[in-house]
Amino acid sequence: MKIYTKTGDKGETSLIYGSRVPKDHPRVEAYGTLDEANAAIGTAVSLFTAENDAFKESLQRVQALLFHAGAELATPAEKEVQWKLKPKHTNDIEAEIDRWTSELPLLKQFILPGGCPSAAALHQARTIVRRSERLIVSMAEGNRNDEVLRFINRLSDYLFVAARYAILLHETEEVLLVPDI
Amino acid sequence: MKIYTKTGDKGETSLIYGSRVPKDHPRVEAYGTLDEANAAIGTAVSLFTAENDAFKESLQRVQALLFHAGAELATPAEKEVQWKLKPKHTNDIEAEIDRWTSELPLLKQFILPGGCPSAAALHQARTIVRRSERLIVSMAEGNRNDEVLRFINRLSDYLFVAARYAILLHETEEVLLVPDI
Amino acid sequence: MKIYTKTGDKGETSLIYGSRVPKDHPRVEAYGTLDEANAAIGTAVSLFTAENDAFKESLQRVQALLFHAGAELATPAEKEVQWKLKPKHTNDIEAEIDRWTSELPLLKQFILPGGCPSAAALHQARTIVRRSERLIVSMAEGNRNDEVLRFINRLSDYLFVAARYAILLHETEEVLLVPDI
Numbered sequence A, B, C: 001m002k003i004y005t006k007t008g009d010k011g012e013t014s015l016i017y018g019s020r021v022p023k024d025h026p027r028v029e030a031y032g033t034l035d036e037a038n039a040a041i042g043t044a045v046s047l048f049t050a051e052n053d054a055f056k057e058s059l060q061r062v063q064a065l066l067f068h069a070g071a072e073l074a075t076p077a078e079k080e081v082q083w084k085l086k087p088k089h090t091n092d093i094e095a096e097i098d099r100w101t102s103e104l105p106l107l108k109q110f111i112l113p114g115g116c117p118s119a120a121a122l123h124q125a126r127t128i129v130r131r132s133e134r135l136i137v138s139m140a141e142g143n144r145n146d147e148v149l150r151f152i153n154r155l156s157d158y159l160f161v162a163a164r165y166a167i168l169l170h171e172t173e174e175v176l177l178v179p180d181i
C-alpha cells in the first residue's frame, strides 16, 4: 500500500473504526495538534546533547503516550478505545515532575522561554501542548475525555520542568523575566 | 518603501488585487499558515548536514511551490491567479515520494516523530502543513481550490517520507512506536 | 506551591485578577499564542552562534515585552493593566528595523524562509506572531487593545528583518523566490 492513498484529496478523512469526517472536524483538529506537539518533543530529543539516557527515554515515553491520547480522540465516543490512556500514566509524569523539581532551584517568577536548543524546543512543545488542550476543551462536552484532559494539562507542566532540567543538564543559564515598567 | 507600512495597525490587510479584509479572514488564515509551514521547511533545510544537494533542492522547490499555493489562496475567487499551481507540481512530488520510498525499509507501524534535527523539523513541517490543510477545508466551498487541496494533501506525505529519508542520509535511527498497553 | 495545581484539570483557568474562564476563551487563545511565539524567539536566540551580544539582547528585550502584551490580554477590559505596553516600545522596535535595514541589501522580492538555523527560527517566530495577530483581531471589538495590535503588527516586520540580519551576521546566503511558472 502506498503512503498516499488520495482518498483525502477532497477534504474528508477517516476516524478509527472508519467513519468519514471533514478534515476540520474538532476531533481531527485535536489529534492533529497532538501530532504537532509530538513532533516538537521529537525536535527536543534530537537537539539534546548531554549524557543522560533516562531523560531522553522519559521524553520518548511521553511521545508514545501522545499516541494513546491521539487514539482516544480519534475514536468515536460510542466505540471502545484500544490504546487507553490510564490514570497511572498521568501519575507517572507527576512523579517525574517532582523528581526533577527537587533538583532545581526554587522558582517564583517567569523565565524567558529558551536556554539551550533542546530546552527551547521543550518550551515550544509546551506551548503546542497547551494549544491542543484548548482544542480538546472546545470539543463538545460529551466527547471530551477527562483522563486525556488531565494528562494534557499535566504534560505542559512536565515540559516546563523538563525545559528547566535540560538547561541544568547542559549547564546553560536560565534567564528570568525583567518586566520593562 | 519601508517594510512597515502601518496600514495594518487596525487589524485589516489586503488580498492580491487589493481588496481589504480583516486579518482573521479564512483566506488569510490559510495562506498565513502555509507561510508557517514554509518556515518550518526552511528550518529543516538549515539543519540538514548530509552531503546531498538534490535533497535540499527538492525541499527548496517545494518552498517555492508553497508561494504558488499562497498566491492562489490570496486571490479572490473571481480573479485570475498569476502563480498557478498545476497538476504537474503534485505529480512531481508524488514521483519524489516513490523514489525515496524505494530506498527505505517498508513501514507498517507508526514511528515517533524525531530522528536527526533535520528530520524532526520535517515532522514539524508535516504537521503544520496538515494544519493548513484543515484551514483550507474550512474555507467556504466555492472558494476552495481543488488542485491546492490535492497538492497540500500530498505534501504532508512527501514530508513524512522526506523525514524518513533524512534519517537514512544522516545515518541516525528510526524509532518505532511501542504503545504502553 | 507545586507547579501543577490541578485546578485546570476540567478545562477552566484564571485570568489576572482571578476570574474563571474556559481554556478556549479568546483571551487565552491570544496570550497562549504569544507564549508560543515567545518560545520560537527563544529557539532563535539559542541557535544564534555569531558574536553579537546586542542582537541577542534586542531579541530578549522583545521576549520580555511579549509578557507585557500577554499581561494586557490576560487582564479583563475593566481592570488596570500592570505591565502596560507603551507607544515607546513599538517605536523602539521600529528604530531597530531601520538600523538593521540600513545595513542590508535592498529587497524587492520574496525570499525563501530559512538561512542559518537562527534565521529559520526567526521566520518561524514571525509566522507565529502573525498567527497571534489574527487571534487578537478576532477578539471582540471592545476588548482589543490598539497598542498591543500595533506592537504585534510591527513585531512581525522586526522578525523578518532580524532573520535577514542573522543571515548577514552568520555569513550565510539569502535565497530569493523564483516562481515556477
Ligand code: B12
Pocket: A001, A002, A003, A004, A005, A014, A015, A016, A017, A018, A031, A032, A035, A066, A067, A068, A069, A070, A071, A072, A074, A082, A083, B107, B108, B109, B110, B111, B112, B113, B126, B156, B157, B158, B160
Ligand atoms: C489516528 C491516525 C493517525 C494519528 C496517529 C495515531 C494516534 N493514535 O495518535 C496521526 C494523526 C498522528 C497519524 C499520522 C500519520 N498517519 Co495515520 N492514521 C490514523 C488512523 C485514523 C487510526 C490509527 C490508530 O491510531 N489506530 C489505533 C490502533 C489501536 O489500531 P491499529 O489499526 O492496530 O494501528 C496500527 C496501524 O493503524 C498503524 N499502521 C498500519 N500500517 C501503517 C502504515 C504506516 C505508513 C503508518 C505510519 C502506520 C501504519 O500502526 C498501528 C500498529 O501499531 C488510521 C486509519 C484507520 N482508520 O485506521 C490512519 C493511518 C494508519 N495513517 C496513515 C498515514 C499515511 C499517516 C501519516 C504518514 C500521514 C502523514 N503524512 O502525516 C502519519 C504518520 C505518523 C507517524 N508518526 O508515523 C495511513 C497509513 C497508510 C499506509 N498503510 O501506508 C492510515 C491507514 C490512513 C489512510 N491513509 O488510509 N495517523
Ligand code: B12
Pocket: B001, B002, B003, B005, B014, B015, B016, B017, B018, B031, B032, B035, B066, B067, B068, B069, B070, B071, B072, B074, B082, B083, C107, C108, C109, C110, C111, C112, C113, C126, C156, C157, C158, C160
Ligand atoms: C500574499 C502576500 C504574502 C504571502 C506570500 C505570497 C504568497 N504568494 O504566498 C505571505 C503571507 C507569505 C507574505 C509574507 C510577507 N509579506 Co507579503 N504580500 C502578499 C500580497 C498580498 C500579494 C503578493 C503576491 O503573492 N503577489 C503575487 C504576484 C503574482 O504578484 P506581484 O505583485 O508581482 O509579486 C511581487 C511582489 O508582491 C513581491 N514584492 C514586491 N516588493 C516586495 C518587497 C518585499 C520586502 C517583499 C518581501 C516582497 C515584495 O515580490 C513579487 C515579485 O516576485 C502583497 C500585497 C499586494 N496586495 O500585492 C504583500 C506584500 C508584497 N508583502 C509585504 C511584506 C512586508 C511581507 C512580509 C515581510 C511580512 C512579514 N513581516 O512577515 C513577508 C515576507 C515573506 C518572505 N518570505 O519574503 C509588503 C511589501 C512591502 C514593501 N514593498 O516593502 C506587501 C506589498 C504588502 C504591504 N505591506 O503593502 N506576503
Ligand code: B12
Pocket: A107, A108, A109, A110, A111, A112, A113, A126, A156, A157, A158, A160, C001, C002, C003, C005, C014, C015, C016, C017, C018, C031, C032, C035, C066, C067, C068, C069, C070, C071, C072, C074, C082, C083
Ligand atoms: C498570564 C499568566 C501566564 C502567561 C504569562 C504572563 C504574561 N504576562 O504573558 C503565560 C500563558 C505565558 C503563562 C505561562 C506559565 N504560567 Co502562568 N500565569 C498567568 C497568570 C494568569 C497571570 C500572571 C501575570 O501575568 N501577572 C501579571 C503581574 C503584574 O502580576 P504578578 O502576579 O505580580 O506576576 C508575578 C507572578 O504571577 C509570577 N509568578 C509568581 N509565582 C510564580 C511561580 C512560577 C513557577 C512562575 C512560572 C511564575 C510565577 O511572576 C510575576 C512576578 O514577576 C497567573 C495566575 C494569576 N491569576 O495570577 C498564572 C501563574 C503565575 N502561572 C503559572 C504557571 C504554572 C505557568 C507555567 C509554568 C505553565 C506551563 N506549564 O506552561 C508557564 C510558565 C511560563 C514561563 N515562561 O515562566 C502558575 C504558577 C504556580 C506556582 N506558583 O508555581 C500561576 C500562579 C497560575 C496557577 N496555576 O495558579 N502564565
Ligand SMILES: C[C@H]1O[C@@H](n2cnc3c(N)ncnc32)[C@H](O)[C@@H]1O
Pocket: A129, A130, A131, A133, A134, C008, C013, C014, C015, C023, C028, C029, C031, C032, C074
Ligand atoms: C499560567 C496561566 O496560563 C493560562 N492557561 C492555562 N491553560 C492554558 C492553555 N491551555 N493555553 C493557554 N493558556 C493557558 C492561565 O491563565 C494560567 O493561569
Ligand SMILES: C[C@H]1O[C@@H](n2cnc3c(N)ncnc32)[C@H](O)[C@@H]1O
Pocket: A008, A013, A014, A015, A023, A028, A029, A031, A032, B129, B130, B131, B133, B134
Ligand atoms: C493518518 C490520519 O490522519 C488524519 N488526518 C488526515 N488529514 C489530516 C489533517 N489535515 N490534519 C490532521 N489529521 C489528519 C486521518 O484520521 C488519517 O487517517
Ligand SMILES: C[C@H]1O[C@@H](n2cnc3c(N)ncnc32)[C@H](O)[C@@H]1O
Pocket: B008, B013, B014, B015, B023, B028, B029, B031, B032, C129, C130, C131, C133, C134
Ligand atoms: C504580506 C501580506 O500578508 C498578509 N497578512 C498581513 N497580516 C497577516 C497576518 N497576521 N497573518 C497572515 N497574513 C497576514 C497580507 O495579505 C499582507 O499583504
Ligand SMILES: [Mg+2]
Pocket: A153, A154, A156, A157, C008
Ligand atoms: Mg495547565
Ligand SMILES: [Mg+2]
Pocket: A008, B153, B154, B156, B157
Ligand atoms: Mg493526507
Ligand SMILES: [Mg+2]
Pocket: B008, C153, C154, C156, C157
Ligand atoms: Mg503586518
